[in-house]
Amino acid sequence: MHASHRWQFWKSLTKLGTLHRSRQDSVKSGTPIMPSVDHIRAQESTQDRDSGDVSPVERLVHWFKTNGGELSPDVDIAFSESSGYHCRAKRRLGSAVVAKCPLSLTLSYLNLDHAQSIVPHVESPLVECVGQVPNHVLTYLLLVEQRRHPNQDRMKWYPYIACLPEPGSMTTPLWFDNEDLKCLTGTNLARETSVKLDQLTKEWNQANNVLERVGVNAETYSFEWFRWAATIISSRAFISTHVIPGKDTFPILFPVVDILNHSPIAKVEWDFHPLQDFAIRILNHDSIRPGDELYNNYAPKQNDELLLGYGFCVSDNPVEQFAIKMRLDPRIEQAARSLNMFEPNNIPFEMDTSFLSSDSKEEPEYLRPKGHPFGRYVNRVPFFRGIPPSVMHMFYIRALMNLNVNPASVKVDSIPPRIVFETLLLAHEAIQKRSESLPLSPEQRHTFPNVKLKYATIYREGQAKIIHGIRAELKAVIAALRFYDGVPQHPVIVSTTEALARLSAEFPSHYSHFKSGLEQQYGVDLTSCTQYSADISSLEAGEQPAELSVWKMLLCLCLVLYQKNESGTTQAHNGPQQVVYGWMEYLISEHPPPTRTADMDAEMLQDFILGWKENEEMVERAYTWADEVVNRLAFPLDEEVAGEDVQRICMYLEIGVGDDAAGEWMYRDAEKV
Incomplete structure (x- = not known):
């Protein structure tokens, strides 16, 4: 797993697994004055920083510890082509804490906001951009500046940034060429990638306009490096909520803590001390053996999120789902609402009615295969349980319309078989049509020209497997009712x-x-x-x-x-x-x-x-x-x-x-x- 293949996706931290917040109270009056950048630099060893004999890992660890970070003495940071920079146990762990990063070493737009005293200030022309571009975009610009400054080795986060992956090693779809993108054809990620690129391009253009207006040379901030920074943030950043409460959420980098790769079976605990630091603990640390890689666990994620945010996928991902977007024609929906078909007591198949109070245009909806760890949807009809209730409700409304049935004449606790069958036909038709753009591969590939194509294929085949599985369930019901010979004894x-x-x-x-x-x-x-x-x-x-x-x-x-x-x-x-x-x-x-x-x-x-x-x-x-x-x-x-x-x-x-x-x-x- 490459160093950029992380589960630190800042948008989803609040949905993650075990989360520990320190019992220690927040600072009540004011916040402690953080050390200045010059003070921190004075503590660094110029000899270690500049010596050609010092490896990037040694320089990173020295910088981290010198500036208040903690790294278990029982842990080494290692590098390999397959795993990138990662943590390994030198010996049995004497403590659950693997790494603790102080707030003073974090990187975010907040370092450019000299009106705050939560984190150290950074002297930069980008200070003029505070409040003129979105905070996450300002974080991208700061990261690019730190990486591309002519005197990069004198930048505050140089030891950390020197260990970040380069643009050429990025593997998210934002870095796919045309051949790689072809593999995403028919998947939801094909459109999501296009939307994300358009969004980044728009943000970059707006940022360049601001840079030009405040007199900052925009040549440093090319789209390639802007895209690089956005990828670093999506793959490594946490959200600020738990360590800096009281401010709007923004992405924040915690050096060294973010080095641990992901494992869905890792037993970890996140320990946030508001306005102080963030530590990661291995709950079963006494079972770790010398040489074992230490992993973080950011809860189950689907391959589309993994690939778009982190640049890798998990083969046979057990939590994989298929995102589906199906909407009623606005005129039909309006008519259905006028007939009270969106009232809880008129929802068919004993389905969960919570979708009525959610924004269907914002919330993702997913097809779920049999045996999914999240469970399938509540539905009295077994073969509808893999389809979200809101989507099944849409098919039901269309079935009544097709059959010219007055909804008031239907008792939802005893829906006539012909209406159920029409609903089945509509569901099968829609799923069949969607699956045609994502055919199953005749055989599994084992070799790929590049890692991006490998991960794209893993994602694509996982998606195809789900939608074709749902289609097969519906088709099996139709096939079971198909009659060819003899005297029928049932519908x-x-x-x-x-x-x-x-x-x-x-x-x-x-x-x-x-x-x-x-x-x-x-x-x-x-x-x-x-x-x-x-x-x-x-x-x-x-x-x-x-x-x-x-x-x-x-x-x-x-x-x-x-x-x-x-x-x-x-x-x-x-x-x-x-x-x-x-x-x-x-x-x-x-x-x-x-x-x-x-x-x-x-x-x-x-x-x-x-x-x-x-x-x-x-x-x-x-x-x-x-x-x-x-x-x-x-x-x-x-x-x-x-x-x-x-x-x-x-x-x-x-x-x-x-x-x-x-x-x-x-x-x-x-x-x-």
């Missing part, structure tokens, strides 16, 4: 292939007429289900799939058959036509036939419905109904037919109404549906 998804098979089994004579007309109209071969499926999926009728028209004509015939049957629903459950009549009973309950006859040409149906010509008025009415049902309830579904991926037009059908078991599939795991 199913069928295409016209299976519907025609049931018509053939239950109404052979009418099927024969329908088959003849279908073959004449489209030239399809119904002697083979596979051949018909392949043929009909490739045909169009006007600007729509031909299978849509087949569904309309088929449902028209089935409605006529159902309504001509004198025994009606009784035969639907007990006679040989139980499946077709049961399906019709269900569809009629979902969408009652219209009461008026539509004006249309019925001749197009005559070849398909031979024997019913004497009932043309009924045919017209039936076709009007069938047209509305198909337009409302039919949906496309991708599947493989004869070795080719095709799109079928399908229907979700239940066997009759009032079936208590009709919704059981909603509450089972996908593999049990």
Whole structure:
């Protein structure tokens, strides 16, 4: 792990793990006068600082200890290509404290603010910029000045800055070239990187305008070095809240303390003494053996944060999630709010309603795979638990809109299966579309031309694994409901292939007429289900799939058959036509036939419905109904037919109404549906 690969991300300290605050009270009246820069420099050994025989580590440790820092005598600072500068145990640790940095050695914009006495002042032309640029930008400028000053070795933090990584070794996406960035295509980090670069560019331009206005030579502060400073701060800085209370939060560097690399299993404690110092403790220090590297632990972080802030990723990161942003059209949202769909008592699936009080435009939302250590989301429907409640609520609203269902007519504690299924379709469609831009890699790579591409690939593959896993969960439910052969005993998804098979089994004579007309109209071969499926999926009728028209004509015939049957629903459950009549009973309950006859040409149906010509008025009415049902309830579904991926037009059908078991599939795991 490179020296720049740290978990000190100043924006998230308040969310981190074990945090210890000293019981010692803050200074009550005034603050102690900190030693001046000249006084600190006087304490430094010029011989040690300038000697070519002194290593950067020796110089850093000498400077740190001379100026009030504490480093355990049982610890060495070492360097390696894989880990950068890091801490190792020379022997068993005699104390839990590894390092303690006084506030006087910290680096931040505050050093340029001569109106304060919390930290030592730095004499610099940048003092003129205080209050004219954001504080974090001023910290970037100070860091660049200290690094690029002609007399750098006489700068206050020279021993510390000399051990910081150079621009050429940076591995965050801010330093990716075009080839490296291609690996981020389809990920959320591709956009986040662009946004971050735009933000930095804007801050740099604004800073340059201020520098020019106050008469500071801006050549020192090139964008490359400005970007370098921003990367150092994002990868090493803490936030000021706990050590300098009472001031707005800003990033602050604690030399030496920030050298420890990260381990998610390290047991550490952060010990802040307000207005004094910050120490890091190893809680299980008695188990450390000589030669062991000592780690910090800044709590679980996802790979997008690690890569953008620190320049590295964790393979198979257990806390990895997939950030997702899906919003309702403002007009739809406004209409939904007017119907009280954003009231807690109208939230479906027994979901957590806390999202109603959060700003969905600001708070990140994540897809979570099975077994995630944070747990999945509360949802009565198992296959929705990987999707955030706010997003599921959006799909639910759109499902009601698609089905033209009045929300007031739905009891959220017993949502009809058809609404749940429509919600499932919408969720699957959205996840499927999102996953298409992030395909799974066919095989895992083991060699990379550079470390940036390595980490980008780890991040990308982790993201792809999550979204494709969520997609597979939803798809498994749909696949489990897909029906191909036999007599269905529960709700199913069928295409016209299976519907025609049931018509053939239950109404052979009418099927024969329908088959003849279908073959004449489209030239399809119904002697083979596979051949018909392949043929009909490739045909169009006007600007729509031909299978849509087949569904309309088929449902028209089935409605006529159902309504001509004198025994009606009784035969639907007990006679040989139980499946077709049961399906019709269900569809009629979902969408009652219209009461008026539509004006249309019925001749197009005559070849398909031979024997019913004497009932043309009924045919017209039936076709009007069938047209509305198909337009409302039919949906496309991708599947493989004869070795080719095709799109079928399908229907979700239940066997009759009032079936208590009709919704059981909603509450089972996908593999049990």
